[in-house]
Amino acid sequence: MHVLVVDDQALNRSLLSVMLKQQGYQVTTANNGIEALAVIDSQSIDIVLLDVLMPEMDGYETAPKIKQRSEDVYLPIIFITSLEDKDSLEHCLAVGGDDFIHKPFDKVILTAKIKAHSRTRQLSLKAHEQNAQLEYHYNQTEREHEIVEHIFNNALENQNEFSNNIDFHLSPASMFNGDMLLVAQSPIGSLYCMLGDFTGHGLAAAVGALPASKVFYTMVNKGMAVNDIAHEVNTVLAKLLPGHMFCAATIIELSSSGKSISAWLGGLPDAYVIDQQGKVLKTLESQHMALGILDADEFERELIHFEVDNTTRIVLATDGIIETANDEDEYFGEQRFIQVLGSKTQVSCHDIIEQVTKFAKGSKQQDDLSLVLFNCLPVPSSKAEAETYSPLPFNFSLSLNSAQIKQTDPVLEVVDVITRVSGLKAHRSDIFLLLSEAYNNAVDHGLLGLDSDIKNHDDGFFEFYQQREAALASLQGAMIIIEIRYCPETLCLYFTICDSGNGFTSNNRGHSLAREHGRGLSLLEEIADYVSYNASGNQIEMRYKLT
Amino acid sequence: MSLSKTASADGTTLTIQIKGKFDFNLVQSFRQAYAEIGDKTAKVVIDLRETDYMDSSALGMLLNMKKTLGTSVDAIHISNCQPQLKKILQISRFDKKFDID
Numbered sequence: 001m002h003v004l005v006v007d008d009q010a011l012n013r014s015l016l017s018v019m020l021k022q023q024g025y026q027v028t029t030a031n032n033g034i035e036a037l038a039v040i041d042s043q044s045i046d047i048v049l050l051d052v053l054m055p056e057m058d059g060y061e062t063a064p065k066i067k068q069r070s071e072d073v074y075l076p077i078i079f080i081t082s083l084e085d086k087d088s089l090e091h092c093l094a095v096g097g098d099d100f101i102h103k104p105f106d107k108v109i110l111t112a113k114i115k116a117h118s119r120t121r122q123l124s125l126k127a128h129e130q131n132a133q134l135e136y137h138y139n140q141t142e143r144e145h146e147i148v149e150h151i152f153n154n155a156l157e158n159q160n161e162f163s164n165n166i167d168f169h170l171s172p173a174s175m176f177n178g179d180m181l182l183v184a185q186s187p188i189g190s191l192y193c194m195l196g197d198f199t200g201h202g203l204a205a206a207v208g209a210l211p212a213s214k215v216f217y218t219m220v221n222k223g224m225a226v227n228d229i230a231h232e233v234n235t236v237l238a239k240l241l242p243g244h245m246f247c248a249a250t251i252i253e254l255s256s257s258g259k260s261i262s263a264w265l266g267g268l269p270d271a272y273v274i275d276q277q278g279k280v281l282k283t284l285e286s287q288h289m290a291l292g293i294l295d296a297d298e299f300e301r302e303l304i305h306f307e308v309d310n311t312t313r314i315v316l317a318t319d320g321i322i323e324t325a326n327d328e329d330e331y332f333g334e335q336r337f338i339q340v341l342g343s344k345t346q347v348s349c350h351d352i353i354e355q356v357t358k359f360a361k362g363s364k365q366q367d368d369l370s371l372v373l374f375n376c377l378p379v380p381s382s383k384a385e386a387e388t389y390s391p392l393p394f395n396f397s398l399s400l401n402s403a404q405i406k407q408t409d410p411v412l413e414v415v416d417v418i419t420r421v422s423g424l425k426a427h428r429s430d431i432f433l434l435l436s437e438a439y440n441n442a443v444d445h446g447l448l449g450l451d452s453d454i455k456n457h458d459d460g461f462f463e464f465y466q467q468r469e470a471a472l473a474s475l476q477g478a479m480i481i482i483e484i485r486y487c488p489e490t491l492c493l494y495f496t497i498c499d500s501g502n503g504f505t506s507n508n509r510g511h512s513l514a515r516e517h518g519r520g521l522s523l524l525e526e527i528a529d530y531v532s533y534n535a536s537g538n539q540i541e542m543r544y545k546l547t
Numbered sequence: 548m549s550l551s552k553t554a555s556a557d558g559t560t561l562t563i564q565i566k567g568k569f570d571f572n573l574v575q576s577f578r579q580a581y582a583e584i585g586d587k588t589a590k591v592v593i594d595l596r597e598t599d600y601m602d603s604s605a606l607g608m609l610l611n612m613k614k615t616l617g618t619s620v621d622a623i624h625i626s627n628c629q630p631q632l633k634k635i636l637q638i639s640r641f642d643k644k645f646d647i648d
Contacts, residue, residue, distance in 0.1 A: 186596070187629075188596060188627055188628070188629050188630070190596075190627060222597075223596045223597065223627070224596070224597070225564065225594065225596060227553070255626060255627065255648045257648050259648050260624070260626060260648050287556050301553060302553070302554070302555060302556035303553065303555055303556065303560075303562070304555060304556055304557075305555050305560045305562070305590075305592060409572065412568055412600065415600070427631075428599065428600070428631075429599060429600055429601075429629065429631035429632055429635070430631055432568075432599075432600040432601075432602070433600070433601070433602050433635060436570060436600075436602035437602055437603060440571075440602070440604070455607065461574070461607055461608065461611050462574055462575070462578060465571055465574050519603045519606055519607070519639060520602070520603035520604075523602075523603050523606075523635065523638060523639060526638045527635070527638070
């Protein structure tokens with residue numbers, strides 16, 4: 001403990017110094033208020049003994065200035081005074097004094113008072129230190145929450161992109177939501193929506209949303225089916241989450257035309273299919289265990305599949321709604337929920353939440369509460385950015401002998417190579433079709449001389465491919481040449497497929513598309529911009545326009 | 548290239564999903580996929596979400612299926628087609644015979 005003695009009389013200063021040093025205190029002295037403040041500014045002082053009457057700056061003026069300098073921690077000021085009148089003592093207290101010592105000094109009283117105030121000082125120091133620590137941890141937590149919140153926002157919140165299709169309300173019980181709503185569109189345009197409810201609420205419940213969302217978005221991007229997505233999320237969560245945690249979830253997919261729904265339902269309360277008036281057309285009950293419980297090989301993939309139209313709406317909710325309780329411990333429940341859905345035409349999430357809040361009558365929200373109204377409208381497709389066409393002219397040529405024709409099915413491999421040229425990937429299905437039709441025509445009819453008419457018989461289709469296999473096995477001395485040229489000036493692909501056979505006749509052309517064996521060549525002529533056959537019928541040339 | 552089939556939870560819908568290439572290489576497995584269809588099955592969904600390629604042999608297989616199943620199912624849906632494949636189905640007038648989505 002460091003005591004500052006402030007007195008203009010040298011005798012008092014040395015008397016007090018000696019007494020205090022004997023008690024083991026560190027002592028510093030000052031002649032007046034100005035000197036005292038300078039000491040307090042430069043050294044750490046624990047207790048101040050302050051004379052009232054001093055030149056330069058007296059005790060009354062000094063005391064408030066000392067208190068000002070020590071706002072956070074209690075710094076006791078004990079006035080040294082010979083004054084006895086009540087007014088003076090009151091004045092001392094009013095300016096910030098905490099106690100008095102009367103002259104002449106009584107050693108026992110002085111010691112007792114110093115001890116008492118140093119205890120208080122120590123307590124105050126300790127409290128201050130703990131406060132600082134608390135504040136440090138608080139700030140640290142705040143900062144961490146901010147970072148996590150930022151990550152969550154970036155990872156999860158893209159639901160607003162599809163506001164025509166999706167009306168939703170999410171209200172977490174605490175800062176982090178243990179409910180999760182994910183929405184995304186696949187490359188073929190279908191719209192996916194996943195509503196999940198992790199065990200518990202708060203940050204502990206929310207962490208699972210990060211890996212789950214990553215899996216969801218990745219798989220939607222690949223256009224996977226909802227049960228495949230559920231399977232994958234289940235595998236990831238089963239691996240990551242502690243045993244008592246899981247995620248009840250519903251995943252639905254609306255086709256881009258807005259006409260059909262596939263759904264995987266695992267553990268959430270009933271979902272409802274409603275019409276514009278809110279009448280429940282169908283109740284979708286949960287069919288599976290929640291995600292994150294079963295091993296991958298036990299996982300149940302069964303889906304629900306049904307047709308919808310643009311007036312159909314699907315209502316998804318976590319248990320927060322039906323389990324909202326009022327002050328009489330009564331639950332909102334399914335009956336009230338269904339009633340609210342039908343309370344007006346095109347009920348909105350806002351309308352429903354209003355009713356739920358009214359019911360709760362100010363009772364504290366116990367769990368995360370999420371509600372989704374999914375409108376089955378055709379989904380506007382997101383325009384994927386088109387690859388630019390390569391400015392380089394490419395030529396590709398491939399010559400196959402009998403052995404290679406027997407052993408391989410070269411079409412897909414050729415397509416894979418060709419579509420490496422920038423800009424062609426978007427046309428891969430068409431390129432495949434053209435090559436597949438031309439190549440298989442060359443093999444089936446040019447080299448093997450098979451008769452397509454067989455395909456018209458009962459089960460002839462299957463028989464045809466059995467015959468093909470047999471004929472292919474004994475193929476000898478045959479050859480097929482494939483040439484493909486990419487021309488960046490005309491933005492066309494030129495194909496030539498030539499076989500060593502006797503020539504296929506092109507008299508199937510123009511036949512009704514209803515005839516199965518004619519379909520191939522007719523289709524080819526629709527997809528290609530120009531098709532021609534040589535006179536002997538063993539070579540086909542095609543032009544395909546890329547734009 | 549592969550083919551998988553799943554029955555819906557209530558057993559009324561059979562979904563056949565084809566990955567990658569839908570052509571004559573699947574002739575046998577495709578036929579098998581619907582060969583032992585149950586009485587309960589009212590709808591068959593051919594899910595082409597992961598099908599990148601198809602040619603006229605696939606069209607033939609689809610028509611064969613329709614012929615075989617006849618009126619034993621209410622509907623055959625061809626769903627989740629990529630745009631180019633949808634075009635192929637439309638050119639072939641398949642939209643008249645199947646529900647294409």
